Amino acid sequence: MEYIEKENKRLKTATLLSIIPGLGQIYNKQLFKGIAFLVIFALFIIEMFNFGVEALIGLFTLGSTPGTDHSLFILIEGSLQLLILLLFILFYAINLSDARKVARLWAEGKKVNTSMKSVLLNMADRGFPYLFTIPAYIAMVFAIVFPVLVTIFIAFTNYDFYHIPPAKLIDWVGFENFSNIFFLSSYRDTFFAVFGWTVIWTLAATTLQIVIGIFTAVVLNQKFIKFKRVFGIIFLLPWAVPAFITIMSFSNMFNDSIGAINTQVIPLLDALIPFVELDSLPWKTDPFFTKIAIIMIQGWLGFPFIYVLVSGILQSIPEEQYEAARIDGAGVMQRFKHITMPAIFTIAAPIFITQYTGNFNNFSMIYLFNEGGPGSIGAGAGSTDILISWIYKLTTGTSPQYSIASAVTLFISLFVIIISLIIFKKTKAFEMED
Amino acid sequence: MSKIVKSQKTSRAFSKIFTYFYLLLLAVIIIYPLLITASSAFKAGNVTAFNLNFDAEWTLSNFSRLFTETLYGEWYWNTLVIALVTMVVQVTVITLAGYTYSRYRFVGRKKSLMFFLIIQMVPTTAALTAFYVMALLMGALDQSWFLMFLYIGGGIPMNTWLMKGYFDTVPIDLDESAKLDGAGHFRIFAQIVLPLVKPMIAVQSLWAFMTPFGEYMLAKFLLRTPENYTVAIGLQTFINNPQNQKVALFAAGAILIAIPITLLFFMLQKHFVAGLTSGGTKG
Incomplete structure (x- = not known):
């Protein structure tokens, strides 16, 4: 009875703490992993403030001053930011489930890798398939997924020879291109x-x-x-x-x-x-x-x-x-x-x-x-x-x-x-x- | 009784005649266009059309003109660089990925295999506007690295799929016994399994290498100055201008591409069927 209560408490604390990625891992005594997660999180926050928020807003407006705002650049930056955001959401989900999983291991009294060396070794062993497929994914994301995303966006704009940035702005036109076709x-x-x-x-x-x-x-x-x-x-x-x-x-x-x-x-x-x-x-x-x-x-x-x-x-x-x-x-x-x-x-x-x-x-x-x-x-x-x-x-x-x-x-x-x-x-x- | 035998004999003879007639006719239809193109490369004077006419004046000067009067040498070099880089990078990437999908069971495997399957159906070359915009932003218009990148990335989903199918034909017992002997991930991959998929690697290398030699649309779309052309778009400039046809030069240039590519092709030809059927039919 006491054991289960203790387990539940551990799980709860670890999950709550990992709302800020890394804290849950540190609570689980995985200092190295925790710091690594914290750094990734901090980088994402800094990126969002310096570039990301503006890029995402730009995706809605596509620029407001003809001549200075280059709608195409804004569109591409917004699409890139969308990809980064998706990656971060993936990372965030991994972070949450990792904190819970390790907390459960602790509660059950099983062995947990706490030293930097053992964490790295474990990652190298279990991460092997991911390591081998990452190059394929990077190439596909930039040569296929990203162009497809940009194509989808452009299909809903009025980008044509009347609207060549930066002299002119590009605007969203909804389904107009499709209804024209x-x-x-x-x-x-x-x-x-x-x-x-x-x-x-x-x-x-x-x-x-x-x-x-x-x-x-x-x-x-x-x-x-x-x-x-x-x-x-x-x-x-x-x-x-x-x-x-x-x-x-x-x-x-x-x-x-x-x-x-x-x-x-x-x-x-x-x-x-x-x-x-x-x-x-x-x-x-x-x-x-x-x-x-x-x-x-x-x-x-x-x-x-x-x-x-x-x-x-x-x-x-x-x-x-x-x-x-x-x-x-x-x-x-x-x-x-x-x-x-x-x-x-x-x-x-x-x-x-x-x-x-x-x-x-x-x-x-x-x-x-x-x-x-x-x-x-x-x-x-x-x-x-x-x-x-x-x-x-x-x-x-x-x-x-x-x-x-x-x-x-x-x-x-x-x-x-x-x-x-x-x-x-x-x-x-x-x-x-x- | 003898009537049946006789009619069988005549029908067999008839089918033999038909067989050889068909094979010869097909052979002629195949050789004729290739022959009249190739022979034009050796004709002197102003050739405007390929035809079967052997009382022309024969010369080798078209080949030297190709390198002195046109940018053909540069086009060839550009294409070779693009082809080699595309081949090395793409084959490395798909071999690693194909091996992983064949041998490891990991979280997200099935979903990402589905992703490969669906994304290989997307006709990526059609995303011209997106490529144009991306190139514009990165200053990559007229740059061959961007073209290489698109060739590499575009071929990955389908070829990873084929590669995985071929790895599947290598019995997994081999890996397992090596693992028992204490071999690590890299050793099993590099020393045990890799040597057994050499035929498929050869086929994939050839395909990756041939793509830049034959691809026209993306190259034409992205490369803007004649110095940066690949052979496909370069050679077209000899033949698409009705006022200034350089048909003999086109033929000479075509021969210098077709011979090495064809030889490579025939060297690896026997692996094609194995690669295609084993990779294409299994999940």
Whole structure:
């Protein structure tokens, strides 16, 4: 009875004291840890007074005097301060639970590390996993989380070429950018046209590369083929050669007047295949033909990856399975449908999905081939622009629309994440092991 | 009876013909564009389009012009530096993190793995405005270190995930018996497990190294003066101006990139499938 009371009292005191981080630890006779926590706390307080409070207030106002207040700097400083605040809250929670945990150890009469050396040793042992993952987190926070945070903020401002700081201030505008995209006719029409083509492009190009990849792997997997290695090496070339080189080459080849497709390939096809009379085609000047061309080129570029993946899977299917199916009277097509396809899809489905999301944002293919052209469909977009290349144009054009670009970026991110989550959940590919 | 055998034979012969026809056709479709690009590098005179035309005058001067008349040498050097730094830093970081997630059970592990999974879906390259603003603030526009930083950070979530999957294939009994022998954290990691994941490290290194050679959008967006360009945006200046096409120079420059990258690629190619399937399918 007395013991429990004593324990409760210890716990209470330690928790109450650690409202100021460090005091609870000192009360627990962990002087070194306590001082370390106190120092962190003091640093945070000093930081808040010198910089933090102002930065957080700035996040609300985004500056008040044009010319002196630089809204962008204020926005970034505010976002940084928000991250620091989150880190501090995390530290504070750790501090509270640590004080309670050690107080309980004392009350139960268990061994507690009090010397600096033993605290450090314990941290080194148990902190090892954290030590090893911290570099990854730092890099991700600054290269991904922070930019995403800033993108979210900018999507709710009016940052565009009319409002370039420091001459002008930037203001919060709420959901105006989003409502512009969905309801203002000039943006709405462009947005839905670009979005529609982005979806068609993603489905057509990716499916094409998967179909060619699987077909090629199956064909080349037949036993009788001679020079298998030679074919294997040739089929890898489109993947091995950096894509920007081949896309720029194709861009030259598909030139309407001087390109090799119109001057060499089409005449050759006309000569070789009877009853076929093709003329020069307007690859770069007619949106329809540009679309056909980029889908075909992406098939060329993307199939080797699938082919390599599927070849590996095919070789891992035991021969007996086919043998058994043959004895049961299954034909080639049946064996393919019931043995080969399931084997491929159970292993490769998640990788196929990354191919779809990759093409959804395949900037190089669209931009390097014809710069999203030909022509324009309004609001800065060309007739073959996909969302990512439209964002690029909105950001780099002569009259940049940063806030609209950020809103579209958010839309893309949400769209990709939701689709990926649904499919990952369905395929159960990323199930956790514990 | 013989009729069936005969029809089987003809269908087998037909399928053989079809197989070789398909393989040869595909081979031609792959080689043709590469061949006409590569051959243009050796043509003298004013080449404006790639084509299959072998009665041109042959020369090696395009290669020397590349280094004397253009900034190609500097672009190559810039790209090489960016690629090496990106490779070393990124592979170090993801190896440490992948190992930890595979081997240790610690508070917050599952949540942070979820965080990795979701964040790798964010198309980070789309956050152009944020990168622009950050670069503006730090004076990092036109600086290659900022580009390196984005390459390193952007690749971490997905590649940590793949790395963890590969570490999972190394039996944990190895670590445990080493631990019984008194090996510490670092020794188990460096001497026992690390040597067994060399194939995956090789694959990841190659991917990290190739990214700066092939990436176009961020480089084009952030690097503003021609002296600071990488090869991808530098070479594009030879070919995107209709009035001033330097197609032969483009081809020569492309060859000098494609050959080393392709060779590296083929050296490591056999590890790709193992790395992809083991990492991509397990949690």
